[in-house]
Amino acid sequence: MTTLFAFYVLIWPALTLGVLALICRAVWRDRRKAREEHRELV
Amino acid sequence: MNSETLYQFSTLTVILLLLAFYGGTYLMTLGIRKKNEDADAYMVSNHRIGFGMGAASMTATWIWAASFYAAATSGYTYGVSGPIHYGLWGALMILFIYPFGRRFRKLAPNAHTLGELIHARHGSSSQLILALSNVLGSVISLMVNFTAAGALVSVLSPLSFQAGVIIAGVGVLFYTLWSGFRASVLTDFAQLVALMAIAIVIIPAVFFAMGGPSELVAGLDNLTAEQANFFSSEAILQQGAPFFVAVLAYAIGNQTISQRLFAVNEDHIKPTFLTATVGYGAIVIGLGMIGLMALTLGVQPLDGNMNNLIPQMVSGYLPPVFIALFFILVIGSLSSTADSDLSALSAIMMADVYGKNIARGKADPKRMLLVGRLTMITATMVGIVFASFSLDILVMLVFVGALWGAIVFPVIASCFWNRVTNAAFTTSVLVAMVLFCAARFELVDLAGPGGLFFELLASIGGGVIIGLMVFGFLGRTAGFIAGTLALIAMLIFATGFLRDYTVLLASLTAYGTSTLVCVVMSLTSRQENFDFATIGDRVGDYDSHEAEPDAGEAIPASAGLAAQR
Numbered sequence: 001m002t003t004l005f006a007f008y009v010l011i012w013p014a015l016t017l018g019v020l021a022l023i024c025r026a027v028w029r030d031r032r033k034a035r036e037e038h039r040e041l042v
Numbered sequence: 043m044n045s046e047t048l049y050q051f052s053t054l055t056v057i058l059l060l061l062a063f064y065g066g067t068y069l070m071t072l073g074i075r076k077k078n079e080d081a082d083a084y085m086v087s088n089h090r091i092g093f094g095m096g097a098a099s100m101t102a103t104w105i106w107a108a109s110f111y112a113a114a115t116s117g118y119t120y121g122v123s124g125p126i127h128y129g130l131w132g133a134l135m136i137l138f139i140y141p142f143g144r145r146f147r148k149l150a151p152n153a154h155t156l157g158e159l160i161h162a163r164h165g166s167s168s169q170l171i172l173a174l175s176n177v178l179g180s181v182i183s184l185m186v187n188f189t190a191a192g193a194l195v196s197v198l199s200p201l202s203f204q205a206g207v208i209i210a211g212v213g214v215l216f217y218t219l220w221s222g223f224r225a226s227v228l229t230d231f232a233q234l235v236a237l238m239a240i241a242i243v244i245i246p247a248v249f250f251a252m253g254g255p256s257e258l259v260a261g262l263d264n265l266t267a268e269q270a271n272f273f274s275s276e277a278i279l280q281q282g283a284p285f286f287v288a289v290l291a292y293a294i295g296n297q298t299i300s301q302r303l304f305a306v307n308e309d310h311i312k313p314t315f316l317t318a319t320v321g322y323g324a325i326v327i328g329l330g331m332i333g334l335m336a337l338t339l340g341v342q343p344l345d346g347n348m349n350n351l352i353p354q355m356v357s358g359y360l361p362p363v364f365i366a367l368f369f370i371l372v373i374g375s376l377s378s379t380a381d382s383d384l385s386a387l388s389a390i391m392m393a394d395v396y397g398k399n400i401a402r403g404k405a406d407p408k409r410m411l412l413v414g415r416l417t418m419i420t421a422t423m424v425g426i427v428f429a430s431f432s433l434d435i436l437v438m439l440v441f442v443g444a445l446w447g448a449i450v451f452p453v454i455a456s457c458f459w460n461r462v463t464n465a466a467f468t469t470s471v472l473v474a475m476v477l478f479c480a481a482r483f484e485l486v487d488l489a490g491p492g493g494l495f496f497e498l499l500a501s502i503g504g505g506v507i508i509g510l511m512v513f514g515f516l517g518r519t520a521g522f523i524a525g526t527l528a529l530i531a532m533l534i535f536a537t538g539f540l541r542d543y544t545v546l547l548a549s550l551t552a553y554g555t556s557t558l559v560c561v562v563m564s565l566t567s568r569q570e571n572f573d574f575a576t577i578g579d580r581v582g583d584y585d586s587h588e589a590e591p592d593a594g595e596a597i598p599a600s601a602g603l604a605a606q607r
Contacts, residue, residue, distance in 0.1 A: 001259050002259050005255045009245070009258070009334075009335075012245065013245045015328075016242050019321040023098050023101075025094070026093045027095055028094070030091075040088070041095065042087050042091060
């Protein structure tokens with residue numbers, strides 16, 4: 001029960017961390033592609 | 043832990059925190075600022091925003107200050123399943139709109155607002171109904187966010203509520219005014235990174251500071267049977283179901299979402315919205331867990347105000363630096379939503395009101411920009427005034443919710459079914475609003491046949507919601523089957539029962555009525571079937587643009603403007 005509740009609470013910040021890493025990586029790629037195409041990021 | 047007061051920052055500390063936040067954000071926008079901004083870019087950037095920026099912006103926009111407070115309140119009120127019943131449905135609002143979003147984008151690749159698409163499909167009356175619902179929604183959102191800033195500043199520092207409202211309003215306007223949507227998207231990324239990083243730290247920090255999982259499990263004894271049940275029917279009916287009903291309505295009625303649908307690279311719509319769904323759900327449900335932790339510990343909200351739960355927990359268990367982080371978390375979330383609302387409002391006034399109904403095909407991009415910036419200034423002032431005087435917006439909120447529910451079917455059907463007419467769209471929304479009011483304010487006796495009448499309409503509404511959701515992902519046949527099954531289930535289980543839940547009854551009535559009227563009027567109309575291919579020609583850019591490296595030749599201004607009908 002204790003492990004289950006620890007998982008239930010801590011899975012959300014863990015997921016947030018995963019999404020944060022994904023978004024940062026994607027933005028880095030967006031920026032690189034925009035530079036290659038000589039256009040602005042936004 | 044039942045602290046009588048919250049940790050207090052000095053006036054200087056709070057002002058420095060706000061200056062650092064808004065000053066830093068403003069400095070970021072200087073990097074993209076142009077002396078002569080482009081009207082199209084001011085509304086939707088270049089229609090080619092990448093996956094990363096798009097997902098960050100979508101997530102940051104959808105998370106507003108109320109998300110944390112309401113999720114924590116839900117966890118505190120409904121127990122174990124509470125945060126899920128707030129965060130999950132909010133996240134699904136993003137998910138369920140993307141199949142329809144792809145259709146909107148396919149029909150009108152160069153649109154700036156959903157209203158432009160509806161204008162090309164039907165004309166002004168339908169478009170203005172949609173625009174009105176968007177405007178009301180964004181003004182309410184602005185007001186709520188500024189109110190949250192005032193409340194936060196006043197509970198954590200000696201500064202007044204009004205001071206917090208004004209600083210937030212002016213701060214957001216300051217960095218959004220010149221570059222519009224481009225500034226909003228760029229700053230959304232930075233704001234999201236900050237708020238995600240803070241959420242990642244704060245949730246486990248509070249969890250372990252309060253005693254960790256063993257303390258949480260020990261505290262489960264403090265919960266009622268319903269609160270301890272993950273499948274609590276009370277949580278589903280009171281919190282989950284009304285939110286579920288609103289899933290499509292919030293997304294269709296919100297220009298901040300449509301704006302991003304038209305701004306991101308068309309190939310990236312799906313991953314952008316999927317990522318935003320997971321990101322939103324994770325942050326909001328995670329912070330909602332703090333409400334559950336407070337419940338298990340037997341914490342009483344300060345002054346009986348549920349909005350104090352998270353500040354209380356952070357203040358009670360963590361050192362001041364975490365309270366400063368929490369402060370930035372809330373200011374970041376409310377600012378990212380407020381700047382998106384300002385951009386949304388400016389796009390509606392620029393494209394839907396000026397472009398389509400005042401200039402009528404002769405829109406001057408420079409004048410459009412002026413309209414957009416004046417809209418932002420006016421909207422900020424309105425938001426500040428409404429927030430400062432703590433005006434009661436409940437009635438406005440009720441009507442906006444109903445309007446959003448009423449337009450869902452007509453908007454979606456107009457983009458897929460060539461028989462829907464302008465008269466059917468407009469009439470169905472107006473009739474739905476009238477019947478919504480009759481049910482919501484119990485203008486007819488719901489105890490007798492009147493109740494049954496509304497339950498039948500609401501059952502149709504339930505079928506429509508399920509049907510549209512399934513249709514979005516699995517197509518027409520599956521959507522029709524799912525909708526029919528949902529309708530039958532509703533007729534069996536909801537009649538004689540739903541009348542006791544007037545909010546739910548009225549919302550579903552709005553869906554059911556608008557669908558029924560729209561379908562009947564469209565089927566009986568002798569109007570020629572609409573040719574969807576014409577929409578793309580009728581909705582275009584307002585500015586002339588230099589040729590993109592892979593986009594062929596530049597389009598002369600006259601050609602761009604000629605496309606605006």
